[in-house]
Amino acid sequence: MLSRRSLLAAALVLGVTPALAQSDAAAPAAKLPVVASFSILGDFVKNVGGDRIAMTTIVGPNSDTHVYQPTPNDAKKLAAAKVVFVNGLGFEGWMDRLVKASGTKATVVVATTGIKPRERTADEPQDDDEKPKGKKEAHAHGAIDPHAWQSVANAKVYVANIRDGLIAADPAGKDVYTANAAAYLAKLDALQADVLKAVAAIPDDHRRIITSHDAFGYFGDAYGLKLLAPEGVSTESEASAKDVGRIIRQIKAQKVPAVFLENVSDPRLMDRIAKESSAKVGGTLYSDALSDDKGPATTYIDMVQSNLRALSAALSS
Incomplete structure (x- = not known):
């Protein structure tokens, strides 16, 4: 016959063990x-x-x-x-x-x-x-x-x-x-359809832009846009007067309708080019980084859609 102490110990084991097991099961695995x-x-x-x-x-x-x-x-x-x-x-x-x-x-x-x-x-x-x-x-x-x-x-x-x-x-x-x-x-499949639809609405002779560095080549190749960037100018270097002059000649020769800033680049270059050429500043494109929480491109999908809106607004008319 079990002693009173043994019965108490057994009751504690029976009462506590399931609780412990339940607690372990509920504990999330390490991420x-x-x-x-x-x-x-x-x-x-x-x-x-x-x-x-x-x-x-x-x-x-x-x-x-x-x-x-x-x-x-x-x-x-x-x-x-x-x-x-x-x-x-x-x-x-x-x-x-x-x-x-x-x-x-x-x-x-x-x-x-x-x-x-x-x-x-x-x-x-x-x-x-x-x-x-x-x-x-x-x-x-x-x-x-x-x-x-x-x-x-x-x-x-x-x-x-x-x-x-x-x-x-x-x-x-x-x-x-x-x-x-x-x-x-x-x-992403739905996003791809959105991109194709938006680009199709841009007139063929308007599908040319200049951006502040060469980050949109894959986009241009995939969707039929000519996206140009100043040669020798990247996010790691500053444009010389010769660079700016060449870009302006390029805009005029190819009738480029818009120039775009990028969120990781110094905006002064493209502002200067726009002022000295016939092109308009088409807005900001997100190239190498998302925006912060206050911006329009906090996710990749938002980034592509934001770029589409900027391109469509500048080039569709």
Whole structure:
């Protein structure tokens, strides 16, 4: 026969153990720590990872990845991560050094894997009489254009690579990542239809603009727009008087209807070009970074739609 003490102990065990089990079952699993190199890529990762990930972005909204200088805190972020997502194609010129300095054991996923890189020719943004005699880099990245996300079809490749990278790091979350990716890909399909419809409404002879740096080549190739950028002028350099003069001649010769600012560039260049030419300032295009919470481009989808509105307003009439 059990003693009174034994019965009390048994009652405590029977009463407490289920409660403990219930508490353990309710406790959320630790989120997968991941890092994305810049804000647009970070938005893709958030849409696929959902609540299973804890994400940090290195280069935030309205910030220029081209000229970013990593900090010791960035190295700590990488050291703590299980997966690091990068654009690749030379976009983050500082990333290899940062990965090495951080000592991270994280898997580095290149989101542009499988995308055919767009090769830029040196004469794309120039007048015939200003073409260089030899090969000249059109951008600090050289001949390869890294801005592949500007094509929505390419954005879908980013999402697939992100999905596969998360599944490899967290197999238990496969169903969640697969479902999240499928839902987001459907949104991108709808976005693609919106882009095609908006561009189709722009007259053929108006489909030419100048932007402050060469970030929209994939967009132009995909949707039939001629998007020009000042040769030798990027977010990392200032335009000379000769550069400005050449751009103005180009605008007049090709009857370019509008010039556009970019959210990561100094607006003074395009303002000056607009004042000294017949082109109008068509507004702000979001190229390499999302806007902050107060802006119109807080997500990738919002960014593309904001760019469409700016292009349509400037070019449709």
